[in-house]
């Protein structure tokens with residue numbers, strides 16, 4: 506009876522440890538699989554990053570967004586409002602100007618107007634890009 510008992514205990518322990526070992530190896534297989542899956546998911550990102558480098562060249566040939574132009578050229582004056590520059594999204598600054606009509610506002614921005622330099626110093630900006638920057642400066646008005 507005693508021998509039976511210890512056999513029983515041993516086999517139960519054996520089963521438990523086998524299950525334990527199995528579940529560990531299953532977990533590590535799963536881990537390997539998810540690592541592979543992660544590697545798979547990261548791969549296109551890596552490619553994207555390389556492509557992103559060459560898209561810097563594409564960016565300069567395509568139209569820049571209003572925000573890109575603003576952040577690079579217009580922010581120097583239009584964020585603080587130096588020399589009376591209308592501040593971004595400040596309705597009091599912008600409303601009387603917008604009342605002239607967008608055509609005039611754009612013309613002033615492109616050709617320059619008092620202390621406002623032609624094209625806001627973005628000499629290689631297209632009219633389209635200047636317009637986009639104006640839209641960005643007035644988007645919440």
Ligand code: HEC
Pocket residue numbers: 574575578579580581582583587588589590591602605609610611613614618619620621622624625626627635638639
């Ligand atoms: C060196 C400072 C400076 C920079 C840089 C600058 N501006 Fe200005 N801008 C001004 C000032 C000052 C005025 C106000 C001129 C006035 O009414 O006498 C102004 C006015 C304007 C107006 C209103 C024109 C109107 O008809 O009332 C627009 C539109 C404008 N800027 C767009 C831009 C854009 C777009 C950029 C960036 C590409 C830019 N500005 C960069 C100083 C600047």
